[in-house]
Amino acid sequence: MKANPEKPKSRSSLSGPEKAAILLALVGEELAAALAGELQEKELVMLRQGVHRMAQIGPERILTRYLRTHAVS
Secondary structure: OOOOOOOOOOOOOOOHHHHHHHHHHHHOHHHHHHHHOOOOHHHHHHHHHHHHHHHHHOHHHHHHHHHHHOOOO
16 A cells, blocks of 8 residues: 555554554443454454554653644644
């Protein structure tokens, strides 16, 4: 898959799986388990990859990254 040449991905932007990992961390264990239970195998693999990347970033930097991605101009 090629990146869109008109809008390159910023280093501070979050991928879909990274956003999903953050969401699941915020909603609590019971709801996160229910949501994850609805995912297809391919989606679970992508989610695990997002969780892994978020674990490497660390909790203090996740919020910073999220705020940069969603900052109002």
